[in-house]
Amino acid sequence: MNPVFIRVPFVVSSEVRWADNLSGMLTEAIRYFRVRDGRCYGVHVNRELKIDEHEGKVMKKLFRIHQSSGMHWVGNGFPVRSVFDYNGLGRELSPFLLLDYAAPYEFTPGKEKRGVGAHPHKGFETVTVAYQGELAHRDSSGGGGTIGPGDVQWMTAGNGIVHEEFHSQEFTRKGGPLQMVQLWVNLRAKDKTAKPRYQTLLKAQIPTVELPDDAGSVRVIAGDCGGHRGAAKTFSPINLWDVNLRAGKSAELPLPDGHTTTFLVLSGEVTVNSERDAREGDLVIFARDGDGITVKAKADAKLLVMDGEPIAEPIVGHGPFVMNSRAEIQQAFEDYQLGRMGEILA
Ligand code: MN
Numbered sequence: 001m002n003p004v005f006i007r008v009p010f011v012v013s014s015e016v017r018w019a020d021n022l023s024g025m026l027t028e029a030i031r032y033f034r035v036r037d038g039r040c041y042g043v044h045v046n047r048e049l050k051i052d053e054h055e056g057k058v059m060k061k062l063f064r065i066h067q068s069s070g071m072h073w074v075g076n077g078f079p080v081r082s083v084f085d086y087n088g089l090g091r092e093l094s095p096f097l098l099l100d101y102a103a104p105y106e107f108t109p110g111k112e113k114r115g116v117g118a119h120p121h122k123g124f125e126t127v128t129v130a131y132q133g134e135l136a137h138r139d140s141s142g143g144g145g146t147i148g149p150g151d152v153q154w155m156t157a158g159n160g161i162v163h164e165e166f167h168s169q170e171f172t173r174k175g176g177p178l179q180m181v182q183l184w185v186n187l188r189a190k191d192k193t194a195k196p197r198y199q200t201l202l203k204a205q206i207p208t209v210e211l212p213d214d215a216g217s218v219r220v221i222a223g224d225c226g227g228h229r230g231a232a233k234t235f236s237p238i239n240l241w242d243v244n245l246r247a248g249k250s251a252e253l254p255l256p257d258g259h260t261t262t263f264l265v266l267s268g269e270v271t272v273n274s275e276r277d278a279r280e281g282d283l284v285i286f287a288r289d290g291d292g293i294t295v296k297a298k299a300d301a302k303l304l305v306m307d308g309e310p311i312a313e314p315i316v317g318h319g320p321f322v323m324n325s326r327a328e329i330q331q332a333f334e335d336y337q338l339g340r341m342g343e344i345l346a
Pocket residue numbers: 119121126163165
């Protein structure tokens with residue numbers, strides 16, 4: 001291969017890094033040039049010259065597209081597809097441990113409570129995003145609330161919590177479509193003993209950022225998008241964005257270098273990095289190196305973007321507990337059985 005020479009002004013640093021394929025296996029070398037104004041150029045040493053000409057940024061490479069499993073019921077209220085969990089793909093998507101997706105499902109009007117009764121969690125956070133339908137939550141920290149379309153619950157299990165997750169009484173009585181996701185976010189070892197906490201993030205509290213060229217919008221549930229701070233308090237750096245894209249439009253989403261970056265397609269169809277198409281239920285996973293991703297909507301599309309700083313610590317999970325060692329899991333079971341995680345008060 002003939003060498004390629006480019007002229008890069010004001011280089012402040014230059015380094016060769018191996019592209020991260022998420023399993024720690026070598027893929028290829030990239031030479032990065034960081035220039036004085038903060039922009040970054042990347043050159044694939046063994047491949048072609050690849051520079052985004054508009055911004056001079058390096059886009060994160062598409063790593064793979066993963067399809068969710070078949071549907072199963074959680075309690076009698078949540079028909080979910082397991083997109084990933086901490087025994088499989090969740091090991092490579094740190095800090096994200098598990099994602100369950102309830103695709104739109106029509107409930108007939110009913111009388112009996114729908115959902116899951118009291119159960120414990122420890123060592124991480126559960127984030128529930130409602131798109132259709134209405135959910136009610138109560139926990140042993142005294143937290144609780146009802147969320148509807150566009151609202152989010154962010155629960156920190158931390159040192160141990162007991163909670164219940166049901167449809168709201170009103171939604172059960174009336175019936176209608178339910179669509180939601182639940183994401184488990186890991187906590188660093190030092191935060192696994194944090195006091196349990198509950199955040200209700202109502203639609204009105206979640207900032208919406210319009211994308212350039214009328215391409216759509218980003219709801220910043222957590223993190224930072226173009227200087228707009230998300231609504232949720234998090235323990236480690238996380239961007240959780242609800243992205244709406246208009247058919248035919250394309251958007252460049254800035255996401256930090258080194259972060260795990262992935263998104264779930266909730267509806268519509270998109271083309272990723274001008275390479276491959278993804279549709280409803282697909283999980284699109286990117287390599288960690290790079291400053292953002294490019295997505296083009298083939299039809300009006302809705303995406304849940306999950307981006308976060310990886311936590312480089314062992315993951316030992318069992319059922320509702322995710323800790324760093326087997327001994328800590330045994331301790332969690334003991335704490336729960338002895339009532340140390342508290343109870344839900346009427
Ligand atoms: Mn739960």
